[in-house]
Amino acid sequence: MEAWQESLKNLTLLYVEDEEGIRRPMVDTLSYYLKEVYEAEDGEAGLECYYTHRPDIIFTDLKMPHRDGLWMVREIRKHDKHTPIAMITAHSDKEYLLSAVELKMEKYLIKPIALEELLHVLRLCIEDIEEERGIVLECGSVRFDLKNRLFIKEERETPLTQKESDFLALLLRKKGQLIPYEEIESQVWRGEFMSTDALRTLVKNLRKKLGIPCIKNHSLAGYSFEG
Incomplete structure (x- = not known):
């Protein structure tokens, strides 16, 4: 194949x-x-x-x-x-x-x-x-290489997991817009069940890697990328 x-x-x-x-x-x-x-x-x-x-x-x-x-x-x-x-x-x-x-x-x-x-x-x-998916998306002084799943800041590369990369791609392509939980589950978990804890852990890890306050939570609704 x-x-x-x-x-x-x-x-x-x-x-x-x-x-x-x-x-x-x-x-x-x-x-x-x-x-x-x-x-x-x-x-x-x-x-x-x-x-x-x-x-x-x-x-x-x-x-x-x-x-x-x-x-x-x-x-x-x-x-x-x-x-x-x-x-x-x-x-x-x-x-x-x-x-x-x-x-x-x-x-x-x-x-x-x-x-x-x-x-x-x-x-x-x-x-x-x-x-x-291979497009390098830029936000201020940072870049996201979605094809290679990398977060790039000051020429330092930080690897992202597949779900982290998919989640970022979804947020960045609709920058400033609220992405509801249902769409996150569909686009990032791709048919698998997405628990609240799993999503919170994903966001927590991403925020730690990025080091910039760009992922905003909308209580009981979803997330957006602000930056």
Whole structure:
């Protein structure tokens, strides 16, 4: 198994498709490569699933009854510009496809989906995720190398754990915004149960490593990065 396929084992995916005869076999196939695959039958159910599980990757059909894929992605892109989203379509309608591109859905799969094409798009999604996580984020005189999980201050490097790095990435990308506990559990614990004590310990250790008062607790609500 190639390195990028190993990376997939730690990621989750949301698959949105109204035809059960297509959705179920595809979910079974994707489940072989990913940590977990969530499924939904239309855009409305897909959006609810997105908010509940915060998947790393989204595959969605474009044209579906009730709420279609474009509607769902428009809602997601209002506050999430980074999650890789691939469109699945049997259509060649140029306006439809142009709308998808404007929503940063440059990746697409044409029905019927061949395994080779499926893996190709998954690899592109992995590359997007790794590039996004590899960005060095700066805050004042300190830097956070999220790819290598390092906190850098005055050229001194302090290693971070995976959860510490994921938590910081979440806070920094929404700097100044309140991140609720539910989102922290989804994005940092990734489907595992997050106890209050575990989160407090994570924050305590991070504050000690950083040495700057930047992580703010909002009682009974969540955390934010102020700095």
